[in-house]
Amino acid sequence: MSVFRNYKKEIMGAAHNERIRTALSRAVKSYRANVDSALKAFPHTVKLAEEVREIKERAISEMERLTARACEAIESNKGKAYIARTAEEALKVISDLVGTGKVVVKGKSMTGEEIGLREHLEEWGNEVYETDLGEFIIQKLGSRPMHILSPAVHVPREDVARLFSEMTGQELPPDDIEALVATARQLLREKYFLADVGMSGANVVAAETGSLFLIENEGNIRLATGAPPVHIALVGMEKLVPTFSDACKVAEVTWRYAGYTMPKYLSVVSGPSATGDIEKVITYGAHGPREFHAIFLDAGRTELAKHPVLRQALYCLRCGGCLYECPVFAVTAGHFGDKYFAGNGAVWSAMITGNREKAAALAYTCLTCARCRIRCPVGIDTPEMMVELKRLMVEGAAHE
Ligand code: SF4
Known part of the structure; x- marks a missing residue:
């Protein structure tokens, strides 16, 4: 019951927070303009999105087989691959690989957020740097991500300027966003080259x-996965698709609906760096990492895939479009969520992170207005999932 009480207090507080509203209305306005112009410039994306929906439907039905196939391919590329059935298993594999007393640079990863990766590595005695600018801001503010693509979407420029001024001891004006970005670059630059391990999702x-x-656009993922000697990637099993060409289609649709005509960078990593330039002797660890580890996380995904309605949550590309269209999210940001946000996040809370009370609170906050379904490139029917989730919850409660 206290979960509900706290959630109600939190969400009402957020709804009356003028700063969240200001930051979100700026972000929603630019997102809509960006996605509209990206789709106008590349109109075939809408048709491609239909194909991607079919690719994801098929891939989710054969997640186990695809994971085994990917593990084989990575091993044959001289990387190491692991399947973690639970969050604890994934954390154990990663802790064993990283050890303690290390410097870790991290790209943004929802799956990392899901299992509390940064906190775990810090508790384990490592120095961890979030390198995505938004994640860096919220790490330093001691806050939590409020959007799957723009984790600091709720933080207005005035707060960023105050934070960076404190960190650097220089007065940084909030209206000089270029100077704020340059400050983050300066604070993080050397960390990539000092780091023992770089971490990413996919x-x-x-x-x-x-x-x-x-x-990505910032270039931080390139550096975090390219400069340190070891690259560890944590990936949810729902991210697998059969072929390279399928993956290209999913990637293109993802960035268009995230509001980009073309992202600044697209990296494809299949194993550790290698060279054969001296007498054709293949040697690992050329300019990039000499070790590459990929951990595929199940943590309830294979179970969720069996549900005829809720499995749609696994089709999500994490483009973030639905969040910008959601009328509740527009005034509350990630307070309408847990590790994952809004209606889709309710399913992830119930079935993946196991926070059922929070899931119920989220499901009953969702207005089932369906604006998200219209925006979603893969047509995820969140209102339908909410009806089903509530039915399961009521049934579950009746049997308790
Ligand atoms: S549910 Fe659809 S719109 Fe929302 S993040 Fe996922 S793919 Fe994008």
């Missing part, structure tokens, strides 16, 4: 080649 994985696709 937007999509091609099982046949064991290739992880990483979409």
Whole structure:
């Protein structure tokens, strides 16, 4: 019951927070303009999204097989692959690989957030740097991500300027966003080259080649996965698709609906760096990492895939579009969520992170207005999932 009480207090507080509203209305306005112009410039994306929905439907039905295939391919590329059935298993594999007293640079990862990866590595005695600018801001503010793509979407520029001024001891004006970005660059630059380990997630994985696709604009993922000697990737099993060409289609649709005509960087990682330039002797650890580890996380995904309605939650590309269209999210940001947000997040809370009370609170906050379904590139029917989730919850409660 206290979960409900606290949640109600939190969400009402957020709804009356002028700063959240200001930050969100700025973000929603630019998101809509960006996605509209990206789709106008590349109108074939709408048709491609239909194909991607079919690819995801099929891939979710054969997640186990695709994961085994990807593991084989990564091993044959001289990387190491692991399947973690639970969050604890994933954390154990990662702790064993990283050890203690290390410097870790991390790209943004919802799956990492799901299992509390940064906190775990810190508790384990490591120095961890979030390198995505938004994640860096919220790490330093001691806050939590409030959007799957723009974790600091709720933080207005005035707060960023105050934070960076404190960190650098220089007065930084809030209206000089360029200077704020340059400050983050300066604070993080050397960390990539000092780091023992770089960590990332993946937007999509091609099982046949064991290739992880990483979409970004900042360039932090390139550095975090390229400069340190070891790269560890944590990936949810729902990110697997059969072929390289399928993965290209998923990636293209993801960035268009995230509001980009083309992202600044698209990295494809299939194993550790290698060279054969001296007498054709293949040697690992050229300019990039000499070790590459990919951990595929189940943690309830294979179970969720069996549910005829709720399995749609696994089709999500994490483009973030639905959140910008959600009328509740527009005034509350990630307070309408837990590790994952809004209606889709309710399913992830119930079935993946196991926070059922929070899931119930989220499901009953959702207005089932269906604006998210209209925006969603893969047509996820969140109102339908909410009706089903509530039915399951009521049934579950009746049997308790
Ligand atoms: S549910 Fe659809 S719109 Fe929302 S993040 Fe996922 S793919 Fe994008």
